[in-house]
Amino acid sequence: MPVAEPAAHLLDKPALWIGPEALTETSGGRIAHVYAATGRPTGEVVLAGPAEIDAAVSLARAAWPQWRDATADARRDTLLRLADLIVAQAAELSQLQSLEIGLPVQLARQMPALAADQLRYYAGWCDKVGGDVVPTWPIRGLDYTLDEPYGVVGGIIPWNGTLMAMAQLLGPALAAGNAVVVKPSELAPFVAPRIARLAVQAGVPEGVVVVVPGGAEAGRALVAHPEVDKVHFTGSTATGRAVLAAAAPTLTPVALELGGKSAHLVFGDADVRFAARIAMSGAVALAGQGCANGTRLLVHESVREQIVETVLARLRRVPFGDPANERTVLGPVVSEASCRRILGVLARARAEGVTLLTGGDRAGGDLADGFFVEPTVVADVAPDSELVQEEIFGPVLTVQTFGSEEEAIALANGTRYGLGAYLHTNDLRRTHRVARALASGSVWVNGAPGLLPSAPFGGVKQSGFGRIGGVAGLREFLRPKNVWIPA
The missing domain is CATH 3.40.309.10 (Aldehyde Dehydrogenase; Chain A, domain 2)
Structure with a gap:
């Protein structure tokens, strides 16, 4: 039997959203999305370029303090609401996931529940992030650490499972108190913006999660941006090397989840x-x-x-x-x-x-x-x-x-x-x-x-460094500050 065409009602009119603003003309131009099962285009996608990356990072920087300063229970409850919204919209999200890359719907239907599990796990960490009291010698005093968010995290996620990739990134990054600018692949541009809108609906302040689909130029602009405080990249080993090179001038810390064999x-x-x-x-x-x-x-x-x-x-x-x-x-x-x-x-x-x-x-x-x-x-x-x-x-x-x-x-x-x-x-x-x-x-x-969700995942050798999942994944988005007070 011939392959069925995807449902046209799933697709929005082409636009790129930075906060409440819908952009139809951008420095990244447009690209036709092609349905992998038929080889035929489904429509056009508006892509971010350097100008839109700059606007997205500026918006996230301005919005970040509101999320950083929210109480731990408020962040926890917001992530739980986002998980519930993903489950409530599972049917549409799974269809979009299937449309993006030709994923069999049987598998795509499992993704919303798995993504919700990731968010719920990290919601449970929101009110447990703190620090340690450190013994001091030979000088007496009170020494303690504060676990603090980086600020604006630039996340580049792969095309082979956008819904899970978004949850694996947003769960720990938001639980730690960061804002996140996410660049999904131009091959898979539909799911991630929907998750960003659901995040706002759940109570995440506008601008704390910004999604800017784009190609390599947008990725370079995000990694090299001086206002990005941490980069998390998932993708090929070859592109991982390019990410490290782009981050080097600003010494931006990078976590890499790369290829495998x-x-x-x-x-x-x-x-x-x-x-x-x-x-x-x-x-x-x-x-x-x-x-x-x-x-x-x-x-x-x-x-x-x-x-x-x-x-x-x-x-x-x-x-x-x-x-x-x-x-x-x-x-x-x-x-x-x-x-x-x-x-x-x-x-x-x-x-x-x-x-x-x-x-x-x-x-x-x-x-x-x-x-x-x-x-x-x-x-x-x-x-x-x-x-x-x-x-x-x-x-x-x-x-x-x-x-x-x-x-x-x-x-x-x-x-x-x-x-x-x-x-x-x-x-x-x-x-x-x-x-x-x-x-x-x-x-x-x-x-x-x-x-x-509770287990760390990442590689060694040329499969990268850094972890997603478990407390190790949370630590990727926190940095300790030491405070010493004399006795």
Whole structure:
């Protein structure tokens, strides 16, 4: 069946909102948003440029003291109301999330509740932010710390799940008492402005949350702005380097959540069927476009055939296609450029002699006009190959075999990334040994719980630094001030 067109009523007339002002002509110009499932434009998007970034930061700077000085219980209750509003408007928000990037509606419908959980978790921290009393010696006195907000936070969020990305940023940043200027990707410009308007409806003062969709020029202007006190960036490693360079002249502190190349390590004593299901999700979830997706399958030689056969059998049954279909699990990748890039990587891998077990091409038939890449599994991949070393960000799973625990760890750690790892074993001692040895910010054992609000998430090596989630995520948006008073 042909892919359904998105509902036109979801889209506002093109405008960019800075506070109550709707701008239709900007220094960033306009861009056509293209629906990934059909390859056809849905309408125009007004983009921020340097002038709009400057106006947004100025508005946030002026509004910030009102939020900073609000009582802790007032901030707490406001975040709780925002969570409730997101749940109340879940149907529309999930449709917008699906429209932005072609996310299957089955998955998009889970996002509002998950986003609300993030906000509720951090609402609970609002009245617990304080400081410490510090012992002093050799001079007696009272020494204590104050946990203070930075001021204006510049947040650059990714396109692969705007609703969750907004909640993960706004929850801790607002709980800490900051104002936030958010730049979502031009590829995903619809959800974030709606959240900003819901924030005002919930009681966040106008200007404390400003959303300015834009491209690379807008991102550079936000990071380099002298009135931005902290930058939080989520995206590719290459762009993360550019963010650091742009922040260097003003010495603006930066937190980076960057790319990943997470491995599934499956040992011989693992639950084969369960491990295969979790491993398969690395290629299927978000069409493989998740930074923490496990896209490298490292299998002990004793269970390789079982695991691979089970993964392939499950993958061939995955409903693939129209995001609006209630059954669809795997949808398109985000853009024509992404589609071509992924297919280019696969073409080069074929030329190197890898074994293509399934997929590897662009989907045809009713899906031919959209950005659909077949779910793909590739075996006999060299450790130094592009497929193993580079973040593909598509529905591609590689298979490698190991014979010993040491070899498994070496393969898992053998990339420049260190965001996540998935470990499948029923040996508790091995679990502790391997988890300690893996160079990654997170290790998930015998399961994939997603990004829990209470748990820190972030990377090591070239997957970045800084954390979102848990008390560590809150600390990213606070800085301590020391006060000493003589006895």
